[in-house]
Amino acid sequence: MTFRYDDVLNPLRTAYDTDASSRDAGDKQPWKLAERQAFGDRLTTGARLLEIGAGTGHDSTYFQQRGTAVVATDLSADMVARCRAKGLDAHVMDFLNLNFPAGSFDAVYALNCLLHVPNRDFPTVLSRIAGVLRPGGLFFLGVYGGTENSEGPLTDDVLVPARFFSWRTDDRLQALATDAGFTIVDFHTVDVGSGHRFQSLTLRR
Numbered sequence: 001m002t003f004r005y006d007d008v009l010n011p012l013r014t015a016y017d018t019d020a021s022s023r024d025a026g027d028k029q030p031w032k033l034a035e036r037q038a039f040g041d042r043l044t045t046g047a048r049l050l051e052i053g054a055g056t057g058h059d060s061t062y063f064q065q066r067g068t069a070v071v072a073t074d075l076s077a078d079m080v081a082r083c084r085a086k087g088l089d090a091h092v093m094d095f096l097n098l099n100f101p102a103g104s105f106d107a108v109y110a111l112n113c114l115l116h117v118p119n120r121d122f123p124t125v126l127s128r129i130a131g132v133l134r135p136g137g138l139f140f141l142g143v144y145g146g147t148e149n150s151e152g153p154l155t156d157d158v159l160v161p162a163r164f165f166s167w168r169t170d171d172r173l174q175a176l177a178t179d180a181g182f183t184i185v186d187f188h189t190v191d192v193g194s195g196h197r198f199q200s201l202t203l204r205r
């Protein structure tokens with residue numbers, strides 16, 4: 001079965017709208033703090049960063065407090081409202097509709113959100129991200145995956161409706177990134193327990 005971006009979008013929006021409150025209250029695991037710090041260390045003060053799939057804005061707030069000029073975007077209006085309540089410049093925008101001038105960001109940060117994009121549409125999403133990055137700009141792409149290529153709604157999801165996920169092997173993920181014209185600056189994985197494996201990619205346009 002081939003899954004398409006337009007078909008998974010509304011169920012994802014509904015699921016995350018209902019989950020915004022509990023996500024906002026949750027703490028970030030130490031490995032996530034380390035990932036964002038490492039990416040932040042690569043940026044110069046005053047760099048302009050776009051966070052996509054920003055959720056409730058915890059990471060955007062962190063980058064802003066470091067002196068980065070941040071714009072946060074998310075599919076879910078409830079998530080974006082929580083970003084704005086934190087004083088962030090935040091907008092409801094999905095990955096295929098990033099309404100910004102070409103090359104207007106020095107960096108893009110995407111943590112655990114691009115695993116919601118079907119393979120069929122992933123190259124187009126990557127090209128939209130490349131489009132808003134300046135040449136030489138940095139892109140953090142972090143997702144769960146690693147052992148097989150498979151996609152579909154999560155059978156035992158805690159959210160309703162069940163969210164669509166695409167799991168990719170290390171080789172497949174890196175090939176998708178380089179096929180989209182990015183250069184790999186760093187790739188590593190993190191064993192985060194509970195059978196999950198995190199893939200951390202830092203890319204340069």
Ligand SMILES: C[S@@+](CC[C@H](N)C(=O)[O-])C[C@H]1O[C@@H](n2cnc3c(N)ncnc32)[C@H](O)[C@@H]1O
Nearest residue numbers: 016053054055074075076094095111112113116
């Ligand atoms: C697992 S949460 C991660 C949130 C945040 N990045 C974090 O790590 O805490 C995934 C986020 O991606 C957003 N999202 C999913 N599909 C999206 C799409 N097509 N465009 C924009 N945001 C999307 C969801 O609304 C949700 O806030």
